[in-house]
Amino acid sequence: MRSNLDAKVVEEQKKVRFSTPDDWVLIKHIGQMQSTNPLRSIKELVDNGIDAFARVPDHSPKEGKIVSVEICKERPKGYIKVSDNAAGWEPQLGSTKPTFSAPDFEYTVRHIGDSIKKYLKEYEKARAEGTAIGQYALGLLSFWALGNRLTVYSRCLLPDGQLGKCSKMIWLRYVEEATIVDDVEPPDELCDRPGSVIIIDELEKARMDLVTGNQLVDSLSRACRSRLMKTEVIVKVYYKREEYVVRPKKYEGTLFPRKTVNTKGGFGSIDLEIYLFPPRVESLEEYKVPIFAKGAKVYDDITQIEELNIYPWNAQKAYGQIDYPHGTISPSRTAFVSDSFLDAFITTMKEITRELSGLIEEIEARKRKRQERKFYEVFQKTWEQILRELPEEWHRKKEGQIKPPRPEIEKPPIVEPGPMYRLEISPQDPQVQCRTIQSFNAKSYDINGNIVKDPSIIYYWKTDGKNLGLLKKEMHRTCIFQAGKDEGITTLTAMAFQHLGESGKEQTITKTASTNIWVVKEPTKKPPPPPPGDRPPLPDEIPLGEDGVHSKYLPETNIVQINNQHKDFLEAKEKGNEALYRYINYCYCKEIAVDRWKNFVVDPHEMSEKITDLVAISEKAFDFKKMAQKIRGRPPKKETVAAWEKRGKIA
Secondary structure: OHHHHHHHHHHHOOOOOOOOOOHHHHHHHHHHHHOOOHHHHHHHHHHHHHHHOOOOOOOOOOOOOEEEEEEEOOOOOOEEEEEEOOOOOOEOOOOOOOOOOOEOHHHHHHOOOOOHHHHOHHHHHHHHHOOOOOOOOOHHHHHHHOEEEEEEEEEEEOOOOOEEEEEEEEEEOOOOOOEEEOOOOOOHHHOOOOEEEEEEEEEOHHHHOOOOHHHHHHHHHHHOHHHHHHOOOEEEEEEOOEEEEEOOOOOOOEEOOOOEEEOOOOOOEEEEEEEEOOOOOOOHHHHOOOEEEOOEEEEOOHHHOHHHOOOOOOOOOEEEEEEOOOOOEOOOOOOEOOOHHHHHHHHHHHHHHHHHHHHHHHHHHHHHHHHHHHHHHHHHHHHHHHHHHOOHHHOOOOOOOOOOOOOOOOOOOOOOOOOOOEEEEEOOOOEEEOOOEEEEEEEEEOOOOOEOOOOOOEEEEEEOOOOOEEEEOOOOOEEEEEEOOOOEEEEEEEEEEEEEEEOOEEEEEEEEEEEEEEEEOOOOOOOOOOOHHHOOOEEEEOOOOOOOOOEEEEOOOOEEEEOOOOHHHHHHHHHOHHHHHHHHHHHHHHHHHHHHHOOOOOOHHHHHHHHHHHHHHHHHHOOHHHHOOOOOOOOOOOOOHHHHHHOOOOO
């Protein structure tokens, strides 16, 4: 009994095809969705013009493949005209009507959402190559964002090479029927050639006021970038008697190394063209990363996907474009359909985001290090000049000169060097000629700047593995670097281990220091060092562990320690590099004045006058605002990140 009942149920099942009671309601809804952005709507019409060249791939006009956009806002005859010199609309070759050579406008009207381009081999091949994108027959509906009436003229190039008749189609917004007229007088653009002319009039003034020639050119250069690069089509814009040529957007910045990445689960690959650190401009459009699908723009910016509205995409640190040809485009063509392909895309892009963030942090750290090095170089050279030009009374008295009486000061007791506090490598940032050797020394200091001569300290040297040279004696305090035949920059790192044991407590102190080695074929000449008496101390930001101490001078090593834990230092750093550099200069003025006058000045008021003199002199000598500017510059388009880093010009 149960089996017979089940069979009866199966026999009563039936399938019902989805349909709409009124197609016009759906078309009207789609048209309203298309009419949100006038620039995007004009781009849809330009896309149709570029697609038209794919119908007859061999068609090459003498003047070149051209799509032109003419904008006239003068009322009451304002209009937008988009024309091309392609092969025209698909003709009515299968029809029995006497106008069989005319454009098949009737198919277009009756098949909204189902373009004939999907069924033609020429378009199928062009879509696979990314030179054509049409497949939904929705592009013409974009005129709703621009005006009230759409007029289309088209003249076909027939398979036998003959020129077909010109036909006209008129659409009115909110009207359910289109008017088609065959065998009409062609406009001037189609008198002796095939092609199409689209005219939109009765313009929406409020929306068209947002459109200018420069804005349209900039928008098309981004949205049509990949298609313009793959095709020979030239897009021209005419606005206020000016002619603009739309050229593919040129990106600047540091190119992200990954160009193609495969999604997990076999959902296709993603093409990336991402640049880091775009130039600073007024328009926020520069920092967007649009997403395409085979050249069709789907998202204006990657941050429109909620899961990807994260750093660095929303921090103006990267720009460019992404192409995911396997994404399923929604009918509105402003998003991907939420399916497995979109999930795979988001998962993969999150991994790329983490990789991109790491690369940005690495480059920014190198930028900061280069900027600090640049500041210290300028800082030292300027102070050398300041010290040379100071009056004779500022220079330290030589032996044999009569010195003013100084108060007797008890000599500080000799203190044995304490535990290892920091490690230095000498020389710093040297140039080493190819196929030569350079020795490096590691020096250990305690917290007071005294050299720690502990024979039990173990040293270990290593490089970053770029194969620019070999290390010898890498387990000694002094190592030897033998440069290879290739130029480049490598990082040498020294590690020191000091084993301490007091009162039964054992402790191992580990310190690390590093320096860059520039392997070059011909080393550049360095300027001669200044006289010993005029050489200013080197700056060194080291936590002193004393809240009230701004800085401390170490005569043994000729270094001024800047307390980078002091609240004044932290406040200056929070305000920016200009304030920080000015604060460091104040500390220098204090330490230099005290060092040169501590044995000759008794009155504290006189010492403060000396410090004030140095502050006034150095304020005139330095341009702190200019010194605090970020390093600028962009690598050429085809230059790799590694080559750009080698030259030290990463932006």
